[in-house]
Amino acid sequence: MTRLRTELPGPRSLELAARRSGAVASGVGSTLPLYIESAEDGLLVDVDGNRLIDLGSGIAVTSVGNPAPAVAEAVHEQIDRFSHTCFMITPYEGYVEVCEQLNELAPGDHAKKTALFNSGAEAVENAVKIARHATGRTAVVVFDHAYHGRTNLTMALTSKNMPYKQGFGPFAPEVYRVPMSYPYRDGGLTGPEAAARAIDLVEKQVGADNVACVLIEPIQGEGGFVVPADGFLGALSAWCAEKGALLVADEIQTGFCRTGSWFASDHEGLVPDLVTTAKGIAGGLPLAAVTGRAELMDAVHVGGLGGTYGGNPVACAAALGALRTMREKDLSGAARAIENTVLPRLRALAEKTDLIGDVRGRGAMLAVEFTEPTPDVAGRVAKACHAAGVVVLTCGTYGNVIRLLPPLVIPDDLLAEGLDILEQAILGVTK
Ligand SMILES: Cc1ncc(COP(=O)(O)O)c(C=O)c1O
Numbered sequence: 001m002t003r004l005r006t007e008l009p010g011p012r013s014l015e016l017a018a019r020r021s022g023a024v025a026s027g028v029g030s031t032l033p034l035y036i037e038s039a040e041d042g043l044l045v046d047v048d049g050n051r052l053i054d055l056g057s058g059i060a061v062t063s064v065g066n067p068a069p070a071v072a073e074a075v076h077e078q079i080d081r082f083s084h085t086c087f088m089i090t091p092y093e094g095y096v097e098v099c100e101q102l103n104e105l106a107p108g109d110h111a112k113k114t115a116l117f118n119s120g121a122e123a124v125e126n127a128v129k130i131a132r133h134a135t136g137r138t139a140v141v142v143f144d145h146a147y148h149g150r151t152n153l154t155m156a157l158t159s160k161n162m163p164y165k166q167g168f169g170p171f172a173p174e175v176y177r178v179p180m181s182y183p184y185r186d187g188g189l190t191g192p193e194a195a196a197r198a199i200d201l202v203e204k205q206v207g208a209d210n211v212a213c214v215l216i217e218p219i220q221g222e223g224g225f226v227v228p229a230d231g232f233l234g235a236l237s238a239w240c241a242e243k244g245a246l247l248v249a250d251e252i253q254t255g256f257c258r259t260g261s262w263f264a265s266d267h268e269g270l271v272p273d274l275v276t277t278a279k280g281i282a283g284g285l286p287l288a289a290v291t292g293r294a295e296l297m298d299a300v301h302v303g304g305l306g307g308t309y310g311g312n313p314v315a316c317a318a319a320l321g322a323l324r325t326m327r328e329k330d331l332s333g334a335a336r337a338i339e340n341t342v343l344p345r346l347r348a349l350a351e352k353t354d355l356i357g358d359v360r361g362r363g364a365m366l367a368v369e370f371t372e373p374t375p376d377v378a379g380r381v382a383k384a385c386h387a388a389g390v391v392v393l394t395c396g397t398y399g400n401v402i403r404l405l406p407p408l409v410i411p412d413d414l415l416a417e418g419l420d421i422l423e424q425a426i427l428g429v430t431k
Helices: 011-023 069-081 093-105 120-135 152-157 191-205 232-243 264-268 313-328 331-352 376-387 412-428
Strands: 036-040 043-046 051-054 112-117 139-143 175-178 211-216 246-250 274-277 288-293 356-362 365-370 393-395 401-404
Touching (some): 051 412, 093 288, 093 313, 112 120, 120 152, 120 274, 120 288, 139 191, 313 331, 331 356, 331 365, 331 412, 376 412
Parallel strands (some): 246 274
Antiparallel strands (some): 036 043, 112 288, 274 288, 356 365, 365 401
């Protein structure tokens, strides 16, 4: 059976697009105009019966499958008992259990505590609240190419103007941006050299004593799957420890087995003071967390953290199902196996075309960066993949990166077919 039954978009998707244009604010975009009716591991089935190969996982969310049986079961079981009480009014066990598991899994052997929220941006906002409260300082150091969300504070923390910030200011103050370690584009600085460059700016322009936290994605997501040079994160961490600033790792895109380990920090032995998580945590339900050193998490007065829906019982049940699936199916191992399949293919492809400047990533978070710092080639490659029914996403400050975030449970044949199509799309574009 061929995967595509109609031209894309098919007639039912076109009908829905017409309805959408009358009802949905146009500021909310969609990468593909295909309306989804159901999903399986590695496949999205649209309303016209087209079966799309999913190499995006809804931006690194459905790592455990879509839906993973353990998630679906846990959600059904929970929703039949109760849907909400608000943990700040009358608590329930699922919230506590998720926090216990996150405390266990997050990097470091120290005592940890966790608070739950709804979205990644909300987790980042709360990590900054906690860091400021615990240190009594205000400055937040962030990096070029960083992405931390779309709320007011997280827009300020995010680097790229279009589409995230344009016209939405004024932005929150006390945010200071320094250069990232970006091996492909920073002239081959070593990790420690790149860290020294960032630290020098902070010391001169901000003052070490004013820094509440250094906030960093251990591998940048929206900014282009930038893997910093070895030693960069460690040097930042050592500087933070020496100066009394907190190191906050934003693991919202990299967390939960995505990079071949529970967290990307693990690869470098990085032990952040606070970790933000979301996305892959709950198999598609909205849930996010800040996990950190117990004494920092407990520095905030009672009632200072929370929200109506944060740690909703259905989302917590889903997270427990998702975490069980990650353990039972060894999804970190699955991510490493994906890396072992995909990276050699992408590297071989880079030998065949001078359009590709860099191939990088870890686990099932892999990317191709085109040499030209414009969205042109990546946009055309993505379009060709979409036309062939393969969901790939672009990213990067220059919009010139194709990123792959397949579900960690994707069957081998689907992954191989998706890669064949990506390869043809790249070899088919001309400068
Ligand atoms: C590293 C990182 N931080 C924060 C966010 C914001 O998460 P959310 O979209 O759930 O608010 C994202 C989302 O892409 C992200 O990748």
